[in-house]
Amino acid sequence: MERRAQTIEDLLRELEETRQQLYEAEETIEAIRTGQVDALVVHSEGVHQLYTLQSADHAYRVFIEKMSEGAITLNESGLVLYANTQFATMIGHPLSGIIGLPFRNFLTPESHPAYDELFSASWSTDVKAEVELLGTGSRVPVQLSSTALELIEGISLCVIITDLTAQKNVRQQLEHSNRELDQLNKSLEASNHDLQQFASVASHDLQEPLRKIQIFTNILSNSCLHKLNADETRYLNKVTASASRMKELIRDVLNYSKLSASEERFTRTDLDVIVKELLEDLELMITERGARISNAGLPSVDANPGQMRQVFQNLLSNALKFSRPGIAPEIRITGRKLLHPGFDSVEHPEGPYCLISIQDNGIGFDEKYIYKIFSLFERLHTKEHYEGTGIGLAITKKIVDKHRGLIQVHSTEGVGTCFEIILPVLQPEKKPA
Amino acid sequence: MLPRKILLAADDSDDRELFRLYAAARPVPGLVHVAENGAEVIELLSDGLTGTGLPDVIVLDQNMPRKNGIETLAELKRSPAFRAIPVFIYSTYASEALRVQCLQLGALSVFQKPDSPEAYQYIIDGILRLIS
Amino acid sequence: MKAQDPVPQDPEAEAEYVLRLFITGATPNSLRAVSNIREICDRYLAGRYSLKIIDVSQEGTLVQEEQIIALPLLVKKSPGPERKLIGDLSQTEKVLKALGLNP
Numbered sequence: 001m002e003r004r005a006q007t008i009e010d011l012l013r014e015l016e017e018t019r020q021q022l023y024e025a026e027e028t029i030e031a032i033r034t035g036q037v038d039a040l041v042v043h044s045e046g047v048h049q050l051y052t053l054q055s056a057d058h059a060y061r062v063f064i065e066k067m068s069e070g071a072i073t074l075n076e077s078g079l080v081l082y083a084n085t086q087f088a089t090m091i092g093h094p095l096s097g098i099i100g101l102p103f104r105n106f107l108t109p110e111s112h113p114a115y116d117e118l119f120s121a122s123w124s125t126d127v128k129a130e131v132e133l134l135g136t137g138s139r140v141p142v143q144l145s146s147t148a149l150e151l152i153e154g155i156s157l158c159v160i161i162t163d164l165t166a167q168k169n170v171r172q173q174l175e176h177s178n179r180e181l182d183q184l185n186k187s188l189e190a191s192n193h194d195l196q197q198f199a200s201v202a203s204h205d206l207q208e209p210l211r212k213i214q215i216f217t218n219i220l221s222n223s224c225l226h227k228l229n230a231d232e233t234r235y236l237n238k239v240t241a242s243a244s245r246m247k248e249l250i251r252d253v254l255n256y257s258k259l260s261a262s263e264e265r266f267t268r269t270d271l272d273v274i275v276k277e278l279l280e281d282l283e284l285m286i287t288e289r290g291a292r293i294s295n296a297g298l299p300s301v302d303a304n305p306g307q308m309r310q311v312f313q314n315l316l317s318n319a320l321k322f323s324r325p326g327i328a329p330e331i332r333i334t335g336r337k338l339l340h341p342g343f344d345s346v347e348h349p350e351g352p353y354c355l356i357s358i359q360d361n362g363i364g365f366d367e368k369y370i371y372k373i374f375s376l377f378e379r380l381h382t383k384e385h386y387e388g389t390g391i392g393l394a395i396t397k398k399i400v401d402k403h404r405g406l407i408q409v410h411s412t413e414g415v416g417t418c419f420e421i422i423l424p425v426l427q428p429e430k431k432p433a
Numbered sequence: 434m435l436p437r438k439i440l441l442a443a444d445d446s447d448d449r450e451l452f453r454l455y456a457a458a459r460p461v462p463g464l465v466h467v468a469e470n471g472a473e474v475i476e477l478l479s480d481g482l483t484g485t486g487l488p489d490v491i492v493l494d495q496n497m498p499r500k501n502g503i504e505t506l507a508e509l510k511r512s513p514a515f516r517a518i519p520v521f522i523y524s525t526y527a528s529e530a531l532r533v534q535c536l537q538l539g540a541l542s543v544f545q546k547p548d549s550p551e552a553y554q555y556i557i558d559g560i561l562r563l564i565s
Numbered sequence: 566m567k568a569q570d571p572v573p574q575d576p577e578a579e580a581e582y583v584l585r586l587f588i589t590g591a592t593p594n595s596l597r598a599v600s601n602i603r604e605i606c607d608r609y610l611a612g613r614y615s616l617k618i619i620d621v622s623q624e625g626t627l628v629q630e631e632q633i634i635a636l637p638l639l640v641k642k643s644p645g646p647e648r649k650l651i652g653d654l655s656q657t658e659k660v661l662k663a664l665g666l667n668p
Contacts, residue, residue, distance in 0.1 A: 031652030082591035099618040
């Protein structure tokens with residue numbers, strides 16, 4: 001009955017609508033046939049599924065959408081043909097408010113000249129420029145990196161937009177920490193200077209009263225030793241021993257601080273000669289302990305002879321000192337040439353570095369203390385049994401450092417210790433000041 | 434042999450006492466005149482050691498107030514009246530640099546402060562032998 | 566007003582021609598369609614239209630509201646009956662026809 005109520009106009013309109021639908025359907029088929037369609041949408045059970053027809057570029061599209069840079073495509077008049085979600089996030093606009101609008105609209109006025117230049121140059125070459133985006137309430141520093149892309153339908157511009165905010169923050173932070181580091185360095189220098197002042201004062205002013213203690217105890221023991229009982233003699237000897245130990249300490253601190261201040265002056269130094277002389281000096285100690293020392297031969301290097309002597313003196317006397325009770329010390333000195341400044345380097349008879357190793361069969365130490373052994377005043381063994389100031393190895397390390405060398409140590413408790421030193425054979429010529 | 438006249442400049446009274454003690458104990462004794470600093474040395478010399486004439490030798494401590502050892506040495510060597518007197522310098526820490534500087538200025542020798550009675554005797558012996 | 570539209574004032578309410586273009590990202594057809602519809606609008610409908618371009622690969626929810634079968638898709642919401650055109654919109658006379666602008 002309803003049908004009858006329809007007027008001719010209604011029917012005509014219905015006809016027109018049907019014809020229109022048919023037209024649209026024909027057009028759709030035509031569009032698909034001529035390759036104008038990118039995707040089909042299939043409705044099933046209330047779910048819409050998107051089927052792209054050009055799946056080859058699907059991966060790229062996902063990539064573009066997911067990447068952390070903004071990506072846009074501009075046509076020849078600078079309109080945004082495409083923008084990825086990241087770009088929309090950068091400027092805080094919905095995508096629908098971006099596409100089809102001039103990209104220039106999203107830049108700060110100050111950025112327009114740079115952008116215009118980039119835009120006109122981009123068609124013939126790849127161009128980069130730094131500009132500022134107008135974000136919501138804030139300016140976003142970005143880098144634009146554009147490439148012209150020639151498609152069948154014409155040329156367009158692909159622009160990658162990199163947010164520089166984090167980078168600029170990092171740069172600022174870096175500058176800030178550099179300034180802090182500078183400050184720290186200055187105060188370190190100052191405290192180093194103070195330390196040297198202190199060492200200098202210590203060497204002079206502390207030595208003075210100490211010398212008095214030594215002289216007057218000496219006079220005292222010369223004049224009244226025969227009047228003292230056994231305990232009193234022992235006490236007096238303790239004073240004398242403590243005084244000479246303190247003298248040693250002061251001397252070593254002074255030597256250490258002098259090393260910091262001294263300029264390096266290197267001359268060709270035959271390490272073999274130095275070791276030979278040292279062994280003569282240590283002869284008494286060597287015979288006393290029944291030590292056997294072998295030297296397989298050491299090369300000549302550019303070095304400070306006095307300091308090298310100190311290094312070998314420290315290491316050899318350590319090796320003699322820290323021997324196992326009842327076991328004669330056996331010390332092996334060897335020298336080899338290396339290709340590279342590293343303990344794992346290949347040996348080479350003409351190598352520019354030399355590796356010196358000093359191996360003993362002494363008491364050794366637990367390798368967990370390695371980090372301590374080269375520090376000032378660190379002693380791994382009680383001084384009751386093994387004398388020394390605890391400065392020797394710190395001085396040794398400092399000297400090796402000053403020679404641009406490396407030092408390392410391996411040790412096994414109850415088996416022995418091996419010190420290894422790498423020194424450059426040649427030192428760079430010192431430039432005249 | 435006549436006792437040797439030694440002029441010692443040291444700001445430390447213990448040093449002065451020890452020096453006098455060990456100098457006096459020598460077979461040929463040293464007669465020690467003392468000054469507390471370099472400026473006083475010049476004054477004493479200008480007075481001719483208050484009538485007893487110039488010393489046979491001058492021993493200067495390097496570290497003294499008002500005028501230290503090197504400054505005094507330089508002044509002595511500039512003076513026509515005093516430049517012939519042998520000068521020894523001593524210091525708690527006789528560095529190579531100090532040694533070189535003193536010898537260049539005309540000191541006879543530089544030595545480190547003794548830290549035992551034996552060292553004192555040895556040094557005073559040496560000084561007396563060098564000037565005899 | 567649609568919930569998805571964050572612009573407080575709806576330009577669609579004032580425009581004579583209300584158009585929507587649905588595309589699928591930066592595909593050649595979509596890019597061409599955007600370019601073409603902009604040109605046509607500026608030439609024939611300057612000042613009289615509102616065009617919203619919707620990338621369904623980014624704003625998936627919008628697809629639910631429209632009877633979309635293929636992309637790119639141009640929808641004329643007004644004036645007159647709703648009209649749809651699928652393709653890259655490169656044939657101007659067909660676009661004009663869909664907009665009801667042909668003689």
